[in-house]
Amino acid sequence: xxxxxxxxxxKLTTLSLVALFILAGCSSTRMAYRYAxxxxxxxxxxxxxxxxxxxxQLNQDLDSLRQWHCSTELPRYRAWLDELEADIADGAPDxxxxxxxxxxxxxxxxxxxxxxxxxxxxxxxxxxDDQVTELARNMAEDQAELEQEMLGGNQNxxxxxxxxxxxxxxxxxxxxxxxxxxSLVEEWSADRGQQTEIWLQGRKNWQEVLLETLExxxxxxxxxxxxxxxxxxxxxxxxxYQAMMTESQQAMANLMHSLIQAGDQxxxxxxQARANKLNQDFTALTCS
Numbered sequence: 358x359x360x361x362x363x364x365x366x367x368k369l370t371t372l373s374l375v376a377l378f379i380l381a382g383c384s385s386t387r388m389a390y391r392y393a394x395x396x397x398x399x400x401x402x403x404x405x406x407x408x409x410x411x412x413x414q415l416n417q418d419l420d421s422l423r424q425w426h427c428s429t430e431l432p433r434y435r436a437w438l439d440e441l442e443a444d445i446a447d448g449a450p451d452x453x454x455x456x457x458x459x460x461x462x463x464x465x466x467x468x469x470x471x472x473x474x475x476x477x478x479x480x481x482x483x484x485x486d487d488q489v490t491e492l493a494r495n496m497a498e499d500q501a502e503l504e505q506e507m508l509g510g511n512q513n514x515x516x517x518x519x520x521x522x523x524x525x526x527x528x529x530x531x532x533x534x535x536x537x538x539x540s541l542v543e544e545w546s547a548d549r550g551q552q553t554e555i556w557l558q559g560r561k562n563w564q565e566v567l568l569e570t571l572e573x574x575x576x577x578x579x580x581x582x583x584x585x586x587x588x589x590x591x592x593x594x595x596x597x598y599q600a601m602m603t604e605s606q607q608a609m610a611n612l613m614h615s616l617i618q619a620g621d622q623x624x625x626x627x628x629q630a631r632a633n634k635l636n637q638d639f640t641a642l643t644c645s
Contacts, residue, residue: 559594
């Protein structure tokens, strides 16, 4: 297996796990955003033109991360999926079961973040002044595009766009929503208030702290500063973001419970089939 394929496999595996957060009610919560944070080692690569030496070092670091992830974490994911499939087979899960699986997913995060930190530190510490400038420019452009895409209309249009995104995510797991389920998604999206604005501002805050931290990338304490940004990213994002995340996790769990209750046997079978397929995909992955 070549290096590019190995790195792609780790990316796809992790993105698959992120997709599971939707299944357990975490599509808009700390889980998905924290994975985006530790993925700094990938989006920096997308935003910055790396030298050959930097690419070689990054590939070596990612290969070590992939080996650990495959041998240590995938068995944990599969065990969790087995339990999830069993709970779905018993009937429509109640709110306590959905919240339980949210917490099970939270258990996976700390170890992965901890292992990702050295990869991020090695890459970020190697950036030149020109590369940091390039990173800042591309992050600002991407942020502006996101703000235009997600906040381009009025509040009703923002809520409608949120409902559309949520529907697409949920339908991957439940199949096509019925009328009652679609209404639940629309009501939920309208009740999210300034969630999108808060998320975007938190993202901007985090990036600003990252750029400030990069100014001292050759100074003592840089490693710990990056660790804080990855492991405790909500601190950089701000208290409003933190409060939104806490509320959002419970709100999404309630939505998932309501959607499942409003569904039928076909929706539950679709959900179980998706979980089973992902479990099979994890089982088929090799660590070589």
